Amino acid sequence: MPATPPPDAAALTADLVGAGSPWTSVTVLAATGSTNEDLSAAARRGAADGTILMTDNQTAGRGRLDRAWTTPPGVSVATSVLLRPVGVPVERWPWLSLMTGLGLVDGLRVATGLPVGLKWPNDVLVADRKLCGLLAERVETPTGPAVILGFGINVSMDRDELPVDTATSLRLEGAQVDKTALMSEVLRALAAAYSLWREAPDQLAVRYAERCVTIGRHVRVQLTDAEITGTAVGIDPAGGLRVETPEGVRTFSAGDVVHLRRVPDQIKDR
Structure with missing residues (x-):
């Protein structure tokens, strides 16, 4: 499948960064090895809370258990966000990974209309096929601990481009999307989920359970x-x-x- 245009950093910044938003900057790279590794290094150098880094050409991505995650250029979007959740007990930090999955599902549902669900803890599925996954990593920085939330969305891959045969893409599921509009909805929904994590963890748990297709299986x-x-x-x-x-x-x-x-x-x- 031909690559589609990358996300537009200026448009995303105008849409997402502002009063009341946890996001403070959006950078779109033409290519990189790993957005998580790039943002982890930036966090240790003092990058601001709410920094977003993304690309549609990630060459050395990885997932849980250090598994490789690679795709052809232009057919997926890899995104990492930096959060410094000051004041939230570390005992609640394990929920950040599940929270990210919830944000992805909510944003993808709005952007595509697909019946997206969560396989515990944070794989995003359509009809039991994996659409995207994520990796949460704690980073020690000079100003205290931070977390990098990284996720990759399969956007326009053909079947033979998928990383595993149990995966899928938005295009294969019938959703044609603009990457900028897609990432705007996903990051808006992630911001809402993050607000619940900080202020209403019980509500977050209820909403996660409602979207978790593992329960009952x-x-x-x-x-x-x-x-x-x-x-x-x-x-x-x-x-x-x-x-x-x-x-x-x-x-x-x-x-x-x-x-x-x-x-x-x-x-x-x-």
């Missing part, structure tokens, strides 16, 4: 030394996944989750 939780199968029944106050197993309800704060579907005499992945 039969799942397999893959840990480093075990696999646990059961039914996802909810999210605990710390953001962990509660799974009903034959031994009782267990809560997982980490692990790869696979959605399963039951068929006669066996369980198949979905």
